Amino acid sequence: MRIEIRDLRHTYPTGEEALKGVSFTIEGVTPVAVVGQNGSGKTTLVKHFNRILSPTSGAVLIDGVETTKQSTAKWSKRVGYVFQNPDDQLFLNSVRKEFEFGPERVGVPAADIQKRLPEIAELCGLGDKLDSHTFDLTATQKKFCAIGSVMMMDPDVIIFDEPTCGQDVEGSRRLSEIIGHLEKRGKLCVTISHDMKFVAANFPRVVALCHGRVLIDGDSREVFAKPELLKKSFVSPPPISRVSLGMGFEKPAFSVDELVETMKARRRKMA
Amino acid sequence: MSKQNKIKTKKTSSYIPLDSPIDRMHPMVKIYGVLCLGIGCAAFPFLWLSYAVVAFLFCVAWRAKLLGRFSKFIIAFAVPITCMLLIIQGLYSPKNVTVLADFGFARLGLEGVVYAFKTVGTLLVFLGGFYLMTTTTYPGKLVTAMQDAGLNSKAGYLVLASLNVVPQIQRRIAVIQEAQTARGVEVEGTMSTRFKAFLPIIGPTVMSSLVDVQERGMTLETRGFGVKDVRPTSFVALYLTPGEKAAKKVLVAFLIVCVLFAVFWALRPVLGLGV
Structure with missing residues (x-):
C-alpha cells in the first residue's frame, strides 16, 4: 500500500485555504497518526484519500492511481473512512444489516460477508448485539458499529477521524486492539486524533500539521521529543513523555513502565 | 470541487451585511414601507404610481449599496412576467374594447395592456420592497422589532x-x-x-x-425560555429615531391617501361626478 501526497492544496469555496502544499508518502502498513490543532487541515487532508474532496491543485495517488480517477463510492472498496459521528453513517435497523450493507454495496459475495461478520463483530465488542437496533446501542457501541461496518468492506486502508472522541478506557483499549489487528492483516490505518496518549501508544509514525502545512513528520519518539516545535500546532506530548524529557532523557517515554525502566537503567549505570 | 462543498457555503438567510443607512434603519420602518407602499399601489387606480414607487425603490437600493443586485433581481422578474401578462391580458382579457393592434389570430387590447402593466407594477413594488427588506435586515433585528411590536x-x-x-x-x-x-x-x-x-x-x-x-x-x-410572566429583554436593542418615526407617519399617510383616493374613484358614478 502506498499513498503519495504531492504538493496538495485545497481551498474551500468560502475562500479558506485549508491545505497549503502538503507532500509526504505513506508506505507499508505501519499505523500513521495525523495530529494538529483544530483547523490545521487534518480532516481536509484525509478526505482526499478517498476523494470525498478533490485537490484544488497537486495530487493524491493511491498505489500510483490519482484519486480523482474514480468516485468515492468506487474508492470505498480500497479506502475505508470512519466518520467522527456514527450517526452520520448508521441508518439500518440492526447491527447485522449495517455490517452487511457496505460489503454488499461494493459487491462482496454473500458467503464472504457471512465469514467476516462474526470475527469483526467480536473485535468490535458487538458479538451479542448483532440483532439489536442501532438506536438502542450506547454511544460507544455505535462508534464501534460504524467502525465495524467499514472494516466489513475489507479495505486496504482505513481512516479513522477522531476515534477516541467520547471513548472510555475500555473503548480505547478495544481501538488499540483493532489497530493492531488491522496491521497484522496487512491493512494500513491512518488516524486523526487529539489524544496524544493514544497516539503514542498505537502509532509508530506521527504527522503533525499546522495551518495547512506539515510541521513535522516522523517516528513518534522523534516527533514527541520536540515539544517546542509541536507547540506551534498546540500539540503537547503525553504527560509521561514530557516528564521524561524534563528529566533530560534523550527519547521520550510513552508509559510509566518505560520511564521506570529507563530510570533504573540510569541508576545502575551511575552506581 | 464536489457538490457537497457547494452546499456548505449556503448562507443562513438572504441578509447581506453592508453598512448603509438602510441597513441601520429600524426594521419596523421597513416592514411599514413594504406593506404601506405595496397596498397603497395595489389600491391606487392608476398605474403610474407603482412605477414611481419602483423608481423610489431603486433610489433606496442605491442608498443600501445594493443597486446592482436589486436591478438584476427586478429585471429577472419583471421581463418574463410582463411578457406573460401582456400576452394573456393584452390579447385575451374580456375587458378589451380599444384595439391597439390586430395580429389576425388575436387583437391586442388597451384595457388588457393597462391591466397587465398595473399588475406587474404592484408586484414589483411588493417584491422589490421585500427583497430590500430581507437583504438589508439582520434576522435577529427583525424578530426583535416584531417582538417589540407585540409578537x-x-x-x-x-x-x-x-x-x-x-x-x-x-x-x-x-x-x-x-x-x-x-x-x-x-x-x-x-x-x-x-x-x-x-x-x-x-x-x-x-x-x-x-x-x-x-x-x-x-x-x-x-436557558429559561419557558419562564412565565416575565417580559424577556433582548440582546439586540432597537430605538426609533425621530426621523424614523416621521417616516412611519409618512408611509401610513401614503397608504391612507391611496386608499381614500381609490374609494373616491370607485364611487365617482354614485357620487354623480361623471365618468
Missing part, C-alpha cells in the same frame, strides 16, 4: 429557528452524503443510482433532525 417571543423564536434550521440540515445532509459515499453508496449518476442513495441519506437526516429538535428543546428550557 409572542415563542412565535419570534419560530421565525428565527426556521431561518437557522434549513441551512443546518443542508450541512448535515452534506456530511451524511460524504459518510455514505465512503461506504460505497453512489450518489451521482443515473436516476436509479440516485434513488438507491435516497434511504441511506434521508434515514440519518430525519433521525438526527429529531434528536436535534429534542436537544434544542432542552437547551431552550435550560
Whole structure:
C-alpha cells in the first residue's frame, strides 16, 4: 500500500485555504497518526484519500492511481473512512444489516460477508448485539458499529477521524486492539486524533500539521521529543513523555513502565 | 470541487451585511414601507404610481449599496412576467374594447395592456420592497422589532429557528452524503443510482433532525425560555429615531391617501361626478 501526497492544496469555496502544499508518502502498513490543532487541515487532508474532496491543485495517488480517477463510492472498496459521528453513517435497523450493507454495496459475495461478520463483530465488542437496533446501542457501541461496518468492506486502508472522541478506557483499549489487528492483516490505518496518549501508544509514525502545512513528520519518539516545535500546532506530548524529557532523557517515554525502566537503567549505570 | 462543498457555503438567510443607512434603519420602518407602499399601489387606480414607487425603490437600493443586485433581481422578474401578462391580458382579457393592434389570430387590447402593466407594477413594488427588506435586515433585528411590536417571543423564536434550521440540515445532509459515499453508496449518476442513495441519506437526516429538535428543546428550557410572566429583554436593542418615526407617519399617510383616493374613484358614478 502506498499513498503519495504531492504538493496538495485545497481551498474551500468560502475562500479558506485549508491545505497549503502538503507532500509526504505513506508506505507499508505501519499505523500513521495525523495530529494538529483544530483547523490545521487534518480532516481536509484525509478526505482526499478517498476523494470525498478533490485537490484544488497537486495530487493524491493511491498505489500510483490519482484519486480523482474514480468516485468515492468506487474508492470505498480500497479506502475505508470512519466518520467522527456514527450517526452520520448508521441508518439500518440492526447491527447485522449495517455490517452487511457496505460489503454488499461494493459487491462482496454473500458467503464472504457471512465469514467476516462474526470475527469483526467480536473485535468490535458487538458479538451479542448483532440483532439489536442501532438506536438502542450506547454511544460507544455505535462508534464501534460504524467502525465495524467499514472494516466489513475489507479495505486496504482505513481512516479513522477522531476515534477516541467520547471513548472510555475500555473503548480505547478495544481501538488499540483493532489497530493492531488491522496491521497484522496487512491493512494500513491512518488516524486523526487529539489524544496524544493514544497516539503514542498505537502509532509508530506521527504527522503533525499546522495551518495547512506539515510541521513535522516522523517516528513518534522523534516527533514527541520536540515539544517546542509541536507547540506551534498546540500539540503537547503525553504527560509521561514530557516528564521524561524534563528529566533530560534523550527519547521520550510513552508509559510509566518505560520511564521506570529507563530510570533504573540510569541508576545502575551511575552506581 | 464536489457538490457537497457547494452546499456548505449556503448562507443562513438572504441578509447581506453592508453598512448603509438602510441597513441601520429600524426594521419596523421597513416592514411599514413594504406593506404601506405595496397596498397603497395595489389600491391606487392608476398605474403610474407603482412605477414611481419602483423608481423610489431603486433610489433606496442605491442608498443600501445594493443597486446592482436589486436591478438584476427586478429585471429577472419583471421581463418574463410582463411578457406573460401582456400576452394573456393584452390579447385575451374580456375587458378589451380599444384595439391597439390586430395580429389576425388575436387583437391586442388597451384595457388588457393597462391591466397587465398595473399588475406587474404592484408586484414589483411588493417584491422589490421585500427583497430590500430581507437583504438589508439582520434576522435577529427583525424578530426583535416584531417582538417589540407585540409578537409572542415563542412565535419570534419560530421565525428565527426556521431561518437557522434549513441551512443546518443542508450541512448535515452534506456530511451524511460524504459518510455514505465512503461506504460505497453512489450518489451521482443515473436516476436509479440516485434513488438507491435516497434511504441511506434521508434515514440519518430525519433521525438526527429529531434528536436535534429534542436537544434544542432542552437547551431552550435550560436557558429559561419557558419562564412565565416575565417580559424577556433582548440582546439586540432597537430605538426609533425621530426621523424614523416621521417616516412611519409618512408611509401610513401614503397608504391612507391611496386608499381614500381609490374609494373616491370607485364611487365617482354614485357620487354623480361623471365618468
